[in-house]
Amino acid sequence: MAEPKKAKGTLTIYDVATRAGVSIASVSRVLNGLGSSPETRERVLLAVRELSFVPDGAARALSNGLKEVVGVVFRRGDEVPFADEDESLLFIDVINRGIEVAAQRRGFDVLMSSVGVHEENLGSRIAAIAGKADGMILHDRILSAAGIARLADSVPIVTLAGTPTASSLNVRCDNASGIRALVRHLVDDHGYRSLAYLSGHSDSPDNKARARAFETEAAAAGADVRTGPAWQGNYSAEGAAQDIMSQLDAGRALPRAIVCANDQTALGAMHALARRGVKVPGEVAVTGFDDVPVARHLHPPLTTVHQPIREMGATAFEVLWSRISAEGGEPDVVLPVRLMIRESCGCAHRPTATTISALPAGEEA
Amino acid sequence: MAEPKKAKGTLTIYDVATRAGVSIASVSRVLNGLGSSPETRERVLLAVRELSFVPDGAARALSNGLKEVVGVVFRRGDEVPFADEDESLLFIDVINRGIEVAAQRRGFDVLMSSVGVHEENLGSRIAAIAGKADGMILHDRILSAAGIARLADSVPIVTLAGTPTASSLNVRCDNASGIRALVRHLVDDHGYRSLAYLSGHSDSPDNKARARAFETEAAAAGADVRTGPAWQGNYSAEGAAQDIMSQLDAGRALPRAIVCANDQTALGAMHALARRGVKVPGEVAVTGFDDVPVARHLHPPLTTVHQPIREMGATAFEVLWSRISAEGGEPDVVLPVRLMIRESCGCAHRPTATTISALPAGEEA
DNA sequence: CTGAAAGCGCTTACAG
């Protein structure tokens, strides 16, 4: 996999020491801002500049026991790309952004690695990354609980939207509250009587929590709930579109509102509906979950549940860092969400934030 | 900056060797797929599994002289976020995606690091990253030519949309051809007689090439060219919006078409125009450059020049890899671009790819 | 095929 035995004229701390006329220990001290006489300091710094010396991170890490690197693993979409979701900045990307910024503040860098859905040797791929990092942040559905437990033996782990285990930490959002607010808005404010939940991956903890909250709340509100395999999606726009298409093809009547497991699912549903001439939200209302950046650009703008996505990433890093540096770290952090009412639920377009329309007028839950 | 002296019960290759009853050399060989008897192999693999041992990347790197890590540095937008560009997947993100996938194929991981526009100690930040990687890919406007030359002393460097130097490699797109096709479409197909180029950062090589091509081509086409400080933007939507606003406030007449330095600039210009009631493309046509994913979702959909963004990233990695592994590497790769005609130039909406409209009907250049 | 040993480039007690 690799051949180069050693880079070219790799400069080392010995070269700097020789040039500055001091010991390597002194060079190291200056480089790390530890005690040293002003004169030594000057000479070392000068030598460093003249040689444009950059200390080797691997050697530092080996000596220190700290790489100052956090590994982030997420799934690459190997599925057929859907026009709008292809390359869009989705959920994962925004989280990664949050991780990066938080890491920066602690002097850490982020080793990003995507894994294919059907990757052959997932285990070794991830182990290789773990070996290069002080801790790992795993996005949803990367490793099984057993896989996480095993990996956690060798490196601290934080999962995102997963389930905390005995050895790993977790950061997630308040799915139940979000779905609850959404269902209430649909039923109470709009008066919709029939609802369906277009599901995400059935093995996703987030999806399970959302599905459960949906069923509970919709039933409590006295709405007619559509369920069953016909409403099994997979978090992708493609999957949602196919789902809606086949239901329409089968001549099934759609519910008045479709609560989608995430924004991508809503996006796919809206596309399919539009293609079949079904008006959103006129005939069928559609809602999402996540509030990815593109949500407000859809037609109609998507009513969804806002997750503090960036903060999730930043929080994941902070929790991991606590664990890395002190065996601490909150085991299960839950972040609040917020209902974002736009137009796909049936609310009217509000020209500016201050003008209030005459229609159903949903406000924040 | 860091305290942990050493992780908890860090397992080492010695633990594995002891458990397997072999020498550490044998463990290493098995782990690296080198010659070893089936029996040794079995015992080592078993021990590795039982202990869930993960070899330390820093130690491997130090011993090998290869970290299998590529550092990528890009600028974080510290500027005021503009609605549509905030967190959107822009140029940089798509490139990074391309880098990541290409790196994967060679067993490399990507160390991503964003730097603030006004970061204090940029030099040391970047040096720290360089120390953790085998090579670096630098996005536009990260380091001066001198800074690049200095860094190149210690690590191979590939710049993106920069200028090749004696010690660094570069990957860019064919700006001139793109602008040429765009200007011809605007002048020849639409008959616009007055054009302006809303510039990007004046110190960006890409911008310089585009500006030059614009002036040459527009003049050759006999169009009236608007220039000057009034058309100096900075690649951001915010900057472009302010620029247009102030021109409008000053009562200046706008040209018939505005060729923007990049898509974000076009996005800002369109927003400003819309806010002031100027119709696009009815009164003023606007075009972009890049073809970021969001371009087709704008209103009207943006006519722009498509750059093979992902490929740029992948190419940057490949070129860097050649240099890392064999001192090779094409010093200045130029990738082709393609004119994407949508509606912001004045062309009519084309319902499907096969239906051709009756209007100006621009086709690929 | 296998093991003993050296070495990769740093950091950090330990003396001085």
Added chain:
DNA sequence: CTGAAAGCGCTTACAG
């Protein structure tokens, strides 16, 4: 404050 020396966890000639 400074230097000599040990050690971080691997890989890889070198012998056997």
